Amino acid sequence: MKLTQFALGLVLSVVSMFAQAAIPWTFQPLPDQPPIPEGNPQSEAKIGLGRQLFFDPRLSVTGTHSCNSCHNLAAGGEDGRALPVGVYGRKGRRSTLTLWNAAYHTVYNWDGSAGTLEEQAERHILDPKVMGMPDGAQLVARIAAIPGYRTQFEESFGETGVTFTNIAKAIASFERTLVTTGSAFDDFLRGDKQAISTQAQRGFEEFIEQRCASCHFWVNLAGPQPGLALQQGQGFYELFPNHPGTDYEERYGLADDIGRYDHSQIESDRRMWRVPSLRNVAITAPYFHNGAVKTLNEAVRVMAKTQVRHELSEAQVADIVAFLRTLTGEFPKIELPRLPATPGRTAVAGHDD
Amino acid sequence: MKLTQFALGLVLSVVSMFAQAAIPWTFQPLPDQPPIPEGNPQSEAKIGLGRQLFFDPRLSVTGTHSCNSCHNLAAGGEDGRALPVGVYGRKGRRSTLTLWNAAYHTVYNWDGSAGTLEEQAERHILDPKVMGMPDGAQLVARIAAIPGYRTQFEESFGETGVTFTNIAKAIASFERTLVTTGSAFDDFLRGDKQAISTQAQRGFEEFIEQRCASCHFWVNLAGPQPGLALQQGQGFYELFPNHPGTDYEERYGLADDIGRYDHSQIESDRRMWRVPSLRNVAITAPYFHNGAVKTLNEAVRVMAKTQVRHELSEAQVADIVAFLRTLTGEFPKIELPRLPATPGRTAVAGHDD
Numbered sequence: 001m002k003l004t005q006f007a008l009g010l011v012l013s014v015v016s017m018f019a020q021a022a023i024p025w026t027f028q029p030l031p032d033q034p035p036i037p038e039g040n041p042q043s044e045a046k047i048g049l050g051r052q053l054f055f056d057p058r059l060s061v062t063g064t065h066s067c068n069s070c071h072n073l074a075a076g077g078e079d080g081r082a083l084p085v086g087v088y089g090r091k092g093r094r095s096t097l098t099l100w101n102a103a104y105h106t107v108y109n110w111d112g113s114a115g116t117l118e119e120q121a122e123r124h125i126l127d128p129k130v131m132g133m134p135d136g137a138q139l140v141a142r143i144a145a146i147p148g149y150r151t152q153f154e155e156s157f158g159e160t161g162v163t164f165t166n167i168a169k170a171i172a173s174f175e176r177t178l179v180t181t182g183s184a185f186d187d188f189l190r191g192d193k194q195a196i197s198t199q200a201q202r203g204f205e206e207f208i209e210q211r212c213a214s215c216h217f218w219v220n221l222a223g224p225q226p227g228l229a230l231q232q233g234q235g236f237y238e239l240f241p242n243h244p245g246t247d248y249e250e251r252y253g254l255a256d257d258i259g260r261y262d263h264s265q266i267e268s269d270r271r272m273w274r275v276p277s278l279r280n281v282a283i284t285a286p287y288f289h290n291g292a293v294k295t296l297n298e299a300v301r302v303m304a305k306t307q308v309r310h311e312l313s314e315a316q317v318a319d320i321v322a323f324l325r326t327l328t329g330e331f332p333k334i335e336l337p338r339l340p341a342t343p344g345r346t347a348v349a350g351h352d353d
Numbered sequence: 354m355k356l357t358q359f360a361l362g363l364v365l366s367v368v369s370m371f372a373q374a375a376i377p378w379t380f381q382p383l384p385d386q387p388p389i390p391e392g393n394p395q396s397e398a399k400i401g402l403g404r405q406l407f408f409d410p411r412l413s414v415t416g417t418h419s420c421n422s423c424h425n426l427a428a429g430g431e432d433g434r435a436l437p438v439g440v441y442g443r444k445g446r447r448s449t450l451t452l453w454n455a456a457y458h459t460v461y462n463w464d465g466s467a468g469t470l471e472e473q474a475e476r477h478i479l480d481p482k483v484m485g486m487p488d489g490a491q492l493v494a495r496i497a498a499i500p501g502y503r504t505q506f507e508e509s510f511g512e513t514g515v516t517f518t519n520i521a522k523a524i525a526s527f528e529r530t531l532v533t534t535g536s537a538f539d540d541f542l543r544g545d546k547q548a549i550s551t552q553a554q555r556g557f558e559e560f561i562e563q564r565c566a567s568c569h570f571w572v573n574l575a576g577p578q579p580g581l582a583l584q585q586g587q588g589f590y591e592l593f594p595n596h597p598g599t600d601y602e603e604r605y606g607l608a609d610d611i612g613r614y615d616h617s618q619i620e621s622d623r624r625m626w627r628v629p630s631l632r633n634v635a636i637t638a639p640y641f642h643n644g645a646v647k648t649l650n651e652a653v654r655v656m657a658k659t660q661v662r663h664e665l666s667e668a669q670v671a672d673i674v675a676f677l678r679t680l681t682g683e684f685p686k687i688e689l690p691r692l693p694a695t696p697g698r699t700a701v702a703g704h705d706d
Contacts, residue, residue, distance in 0.1 A: 055427050064438050074408050075692045081705035085417050256558020283694035297696035334689040341427045341636035344649035352434035
């Protein structure tokens with residue numbers, strides 16, 4: 001937060017200045033290409049390899065869970081559930097975040113505990129409640145035993161070949177292609193005023209009026225511009241619930257999780273959360289860090305009440321939801337990869353019974 | 354069995370007659386198109402809908418398991434594990450069978466308990482250890498609440514729209530496209546003698562010599578021709594282990610499951626099993642109904658010993674495995690479908706926490 005106070009102050013003034021007149025400059029269409037880190041340049045071979053790894057359940061200890069099991073790219077890039085289910089039927093404690101457009105974030109997970117997509121991938125592979133690999137070395141041994149993978153790692157990474165770092169790098173490279181440009185809202189931002197309905201336009205104005213745009217702005221409607229206001233690894237966090245003691249807080253257990261404090265152990269991080277993107281929000285129900293709210297309409301009511309102490313009318317809710325639906329983008333076609341086989345033997349021996 | 358005794362007798366004589374000379378006529382390349390049942394003609398719309406349903410985890414009660422979770426089409430059409438893991442982390446008791454080329458079978462599941470692909474789909478959706486839907490009506494309610502699906506069911510099935518039967522029909526239609534023609538063995542059968550190595554050719558001769566071909570013959574290397582010798586719903590079963598009391602039986606628990614008796618309650622069905630296809634067998638380890646055998650080489654040893662009481666030399670095993678590897682086909686490209694959303698709300702409410 002400290003790092004972004006200046007940027008945020010600027011944004012708030014500009015938003016209020018332009019709200020009545022034109023589209024605030026703090027809203028920008030999603031660029032075709034997200035930032036690519038210097039240490040992991042994109043290549044076609046690496047993206048293809050990452051796509052295979054992303055869909056490969058052999059990355060989990062039991063051979064049952066691929067990245068796609070929870071981050072479902074046939075849908076909203078998450079699992080449509082309140083809480084995820086990992087290996088051995090283990091329940092996670094926070095709702096799965098979408099991977100669509102994740103590359104425009106500067107930190108990962110609800111508490112910002114991973115600074116890069118690479119780190120996020122590594123942590124989820126090793127998390128006992130997610131993919132449950134005991135350590136990176138065991139995964140490397142499993143992957144390196146698959147001839148098709150060995151060749152491909154050499155193509156993508158040269159001599160270093162199959163390493164845990166390279167597995168994460170390949171997955172992250174693929175994830176940086178998961179971009180949903182072409183939403184109606186992007187067309188609207190580019191000047192096509194007919195691209196979204198008049199109700200959605202009213203909803204957009206209401207969105208700004210209700211100060212939703214104080215946090216949900218810039219290309220990913222998730223905060224300051226990566227690379228300029230925020231460097232990779234620096235997060236944009238907000239307090240949630242901001243106004244304590246609402247009925248919603250009680251009903252949905254919104255304050256039961258200590259948020260970023262859990263990771264940072266800094267007192268001021270209690271109930272601080274990374275601001276999530278609103279792109280494709282209409283297809284990623286249920287909502288919030290605990291997935292307790294089942295519908296988008298209710299999520300809008302909850303946010304207005306807990307964050308800015310407003311009680312919205314049903315018409316206001318409907319308008320804002322109409323706007324939020326314009327944030328659903330176009331999803332790139334993804335070919336199901338062919339996973340290289342471990343010919344004639346099982347890859348998950350010892351973890352399959 | 355009774356229904357196929359005549360056919361089997363014929364096959365055995367022909368196999369032994371031609372074994373030394375030419376390729377027995379009981380081996381035929383996989384046709385491009387499997388049999389299509391009259392009650393469920395193929396259509397592009399229905400196949401597309403079935404592809405979506407196949408990849409849609411909302412078909413399971415928890416929203417965690419799609420058909421593809423166990424029948425992984427990025428790989429061997431199964432899960433690479435000994436035993437499958439269904440909803441709530443529940444373990445199945447028999448190993449997942451591949452769906453590649455399943456349309457050339459006449460019964461489904463290890464015990465032949467489903468007579469059609471449609472029935473197999475229905476049973477797995479409702480099986481508490483697989484997808485766990487309490488009944489078809491609840492799935493229909495869930496799917497019919499998704500506008501994108503409603504429209505597509507009307508396109509595919511007209512007025513009847515979303516019904517449990519139609520869900521199964523669409524899935525089965527998609528599954529009938531899961532055909533892996535183009536294996537090296539098919540090229541060999543078509544006359545290209547260089548298509549498989551001399552070791553694989555020796556292995557093929559050994560395969561016939563060892564009487565593997567008594568059961569593993571015809572287009573799918575799984576028994577008599579569907580539609581001619583066997584009608585849909587009539588199975589081709591064999592006793593396994595055929596010779597009781599081997600070390601393998603003990604070591605791998607091969608006789609611990611009563612097989613088809615479990616389904617039919619007919620005494621002579623004890624430890625009778627549907628003969629599985631050998632197509633793509635090199636990429637579907639581990640092996641047998643309980644998935645207890647981890648490697649293809651060991652599976653070959655086990656079969657020779659338990660079925661025909663032969664102890665194979667390591668050279669014989671290697672040759673037969675070289676032949677079996679030529680049965681891996683070409684996999685059709687599959688585009689990951691876009692799943693229609695339940696806009697603004699979760700589809701699995703009540704089953705996601």
